[in-house]
Amino acid sequence: MKRGNVWLGVAALVVDEEGRILVVKKQYGGLKGKWSLPAGFVDPTETIDEAVKREVLEETGIECEVDGVIGIRSGVIKDEISDNMIIFNCKPLHTNVTVEEKELMDASFLTVEALKNDPATSLLIHHFIDNRINYSLHMDETKDPGKQFGYTSYRLFF
Template identity: 35%
Template structure:
């Protein structure tokens, strides 16, 4: 999908070289169509050495077991999005602790998927009945007999074999950047 008209003034967009890349731009105002992007988040919730998974009830991937997740909302911090998605899909309350994996998939809609390690806070897995039709905590051994999606297999492997805790949520940045979600590597102790 591409843009044909300016979302600011409605004028027909023209192709213009901007920074060495051909882009759609408005000849009447400053609007530039930078592309079509999608940002999703996924959760890795582990309880008693078992991973929270959901079985997709809709395409794409209907019938596959995946980690809970979804797409960000315009005015929502991504750590809030992932906690909301886990709660909506499974009834499990969890809190994001770190970013543990990122999948980058360039295509006509450039898709970025950010995976969070989540601290289990409470609740028993119960599917929402719309997006997912089953939910539960499963061991690595149990997953071997399940139809687990490839990306989820990679995420589980990344999480369970991690050498570090990933990018941590920075709740006390050295410089306040109000409204920003900040993530950083662990600070070394002096």
């Protein structure tokens, strides 16, 4: 899919009841071989919360619930591409991981201690471990801005 020069991605910090974090190792890109969060691009027909649930499911087989937004990452690549990612806090509905082998080397729920001590753990995961996020912008699906806008889906996060 052609993305143009403005990219919108999503990532999920999925923590199970034991405090383990769902992580993946990509087979490509800047995070190749590193533990990172399940992530991907938003498709034209979905909201950001739908995209993050789809990406987690596609990459790991884990169905999850979105708790809220916990971060935004934004950068410019080679003075050409605005690369933006919304990071969600999610809860898994189960812990039976299935690795999507076309994109990933591995996927697993790992302990905070294991991730802290692994040199293959990404910067973003270290940030969330070190800062223990305890807040999020929660989703509200009950608002309707009016038919004049033509929304087929509408969510607020605050």
